[in-house]
Amino acid sequence: MHSTKENLQVLYEDNHIIIINKRAGDITQGDKTGDKPLSDVVKEYVKDKYNKPGNVFIGTVHRLDRPTSGIVIFARTSKALERLNKMLRDKTINKTYWALVKNKPKKESDTLIDFLKKDTKKNKSFVYKKEIEGSKKATLHYKIIKKLDNYSLLEIDLETGRHHQIRTQLSYIGSPIKGDLKYGFDRSNKDGSISLHARKIEFIHPVSKENISLIAPTPDDVIWNACN
Template sequence: MPEKLLSSKDNLQILHEDNHVIIVNKRVGDIVQGDKTGDKPLSEVVKSYIKEKYNKPGNVYLGVVHRLDRPTSGIVLFAKTSKSLPRLNKLFQEKEAKKTYWAIVKNRPPKDQDTLVHFLKRNPKQNKSFAHKKEVPDSKKAILEYRILKELDNYFLLEIDLQTGRHHQIRSQLSAIGCPIKGDLKYGFDRSNKDAGINLHARKLEFVHPVKKEPVNVIAEVPNEPLWKACT
């Protein structure tokens, strides 16, 4: 992954910031939290940005509310205060935060719009979730709604509303209907993207601010790449 494509404190794409929350547009290749790779996570990049911008001494508080897979791009929300983190966690747990995704797939879905219901079983060794039509042991129910937003040359842009938040849910469910996401080798696409990412983007987030009680609506620009730009 070219280093220049990853986020740093100087190139963060900040979509919203106030005293309690900060929302950024994650680049393909960023990891939200630290993992076994040892690569610097986005959470640490955001801390560095806050520390420098506000000249904060000592450690900076930052709470991770949710995650995005490394090869995806788009909206990531962080809590800047210990007061807002449990409230934001509750918003997500109670499905009061509306998340909308865009995905580019090669095959036309069976229907122009539909609700998909599967039971996902995660295989930790493969870091992969398998979609089943009926419940199987240790599976979790997964629901999403999609619609075709645009027909591109050789591809289709889908808009997806998540009803549940499961491991690799969108990737697994779209693959199950014969529509793997462009670049997603793990879920059946035939070749990788040059940046090792996949064409899945967390496009929109809507929620009521946990402290101010005002609506927050953010939209993340798609990556600066020709196919994505054709979508807007």
């Protein structure tokens, strides 16, 4: 089920920003598939709710991979967009992810530091232990926060935001994300999602300067429900 303006899961909104709990399968921004992006759905929602004539400004601050669910921030003004983009660059927006993996990682918690290189043709990133031409340093911290029968629930703090970073780094340590065929999981999730969820976000509001801290409910399915 994709997001529409009627079923949009809005976690926070004011005159400057709107924060959405993205469903797996939604694309954040337009791509070559031509499918309607979440940014357009948010535009329709704002236009309808506030009876706005003409064009509505919605700026995409950051993206989530299509099969991933969770928190996405959109800016409602160009001023907010500019400030949020700077905050992303300065790493003052803290994002926490949840991932369901098979093959429990050897360590209960760890910091993974690798060099990732994106293969544009395959739309896939590869891990290198040393810097090579075209690679970018990737750092994340994880801890196991719950053990289920067949899966482990990891909480992940990202220090860098590389292409498919969490997916490729976890796969590299032998713990691919549930449903992620591209990075070594053996079967897909029924709905085509992967069990990676942008769970929490914390930052100082770019305009009002208040502290924003939000948690996105996990998708409604048996295994995610067992995590809560």
